[in-house]
Amino acid sequence: MNKKDSHSNIEKKLTHDWKLVWDEIDDVEEKNVLDFNEDYKRFLDGSKTERESANAIIELAKQNGYSDIEEYIRNKKSISPGTKIYANIKGKAVVMFVIGKDDITKGMNIVGAHIDAPRIDLKQFPLYEDSGLGMFKTHYYGGIKKYQWVSLPLSLHGVVIKSNGEKVNVKIGEDINEPVFMITDLLPHLAKDQVSKKLSEGITGEGLNILVGSIPYTDKDIKNRIKINILNILNEKYGITEEDFTTAELQAVPAGKARDVGFDRSMISSYGHDDRVCSYTALRAILDIDNPKRTSVALFADKEEIGSYGNTGMQSKLLENIVSEVTALIKGDYNELLTKRVLYNSRVLSADVCAGFDPNYPEVLDKKNAPFLGKGVTMVKYTGSRGKSGSNDANAEYISDIRRIFNENNIIWQMGELGKVDQGGGGTIAYMLSNYGMEVVDCGVPVLSMHAPYEIVSKADVYMTYKAYNAFYKN
16 A cells, blocks of 8 residues: 555545535435425425414324324323324424333433424504505514515415404415515615615614505595405405404415425425424424334424513423323323423434525635535534523533434434624524433524525435434434
8 A cells, every 4th residue: 555545544534524415315315305305395385384383283193193182181091102192282382292112201302393483473453554555563573684574475374363252364375366465665766875774774673564455445434444445355354353453463474385496406495494394304203203212202392583482482381291291191190200300311302403504605604614505414512602602502422322323324414503603693492401401402404594584405404304303213
């Protein structure tokens, strides 16, 4: 062996490069990648809000043999290994369980995602008329760049509770024959003052008012005829009145379907990849699990984009409460200490997206530590901001075990971080789960244009994330 060969061998032995998924899969698995993502696109198109996502998850769970835990609680039915149950948390969050062969106090394998996404919410008294136009007042939800939401076709989703208690589901703007709604922008000819402002100030929160109509009601003696005409249309279609807006949850989201991106159709553009891409892959992964050794759990939480507060977010006791119910059904009675042991001994993949490296913005990411589209599922040891503030910062021993699982199961994976140290930051539900003593690491899909109305992911990463979660459940 010459010296050149020796150097080549030692380089191969000691250094590491992340693999590109497309280079590592054969024709059969490439077809699996493409087929899986067609299913994912259909899920995206029908699940644009947390309520719609929860409904879709529950429906798929029931089709795959899962039962509502309320039936077990109400009828005092026992739970045994192989039992598949789900918990519906107020229609906005879901927890799915496949009971394992091991004693549950040895812990569970949890994949925890969230099903809310940044959006525009209607205020509780939104409708008004101004200068011959009907408008909705709004309040944005989550971290958005407000200027991205103007001049964009929007659809309206949500629920309205009428005075008689009837719940009315609303979805307008997704069908090509339905109207859409828009937030107007200022023409460049008159935007001298606007364009001189910082991006964050060019469009204000109170300026995100949605255009919803312009035809007046036929009775010329009525004031605010355009507003009345819109209310009349809504009353005829849904039976609601203006007061019913006060008991409504209505959201404006980008209209239209998920679309392939690129000549090679290798990527997907859609609203809500964050975090429905990890939710869907976690869902599909647990649906493929039967009779696991450790109890498998898929957690789909709400409110992550606004800090996980509220009774459907991870700052609440929703997981602790439902695990208490499951443990009591298995053990025959509630025991606080046993519940704490179950949680403490559990292992978690915090299933959330990460910022993929974007060659248009290389200055905000450390290229040697950023995740890349097409190089597989990404583990993120820490999030937080600047000095890892607000981060879980996963333990090396746990990351090592996850690495073993991925390597043994031919998962194409990579490590990543949110961005350069002093650039900014963010967080996931990881640190909240770790409060129970669980081992937790963030693990999900790299995304371009995160929190924009339309985000981009690689089909290869979506599929590898599904495989990663599935392998985790089996270990």
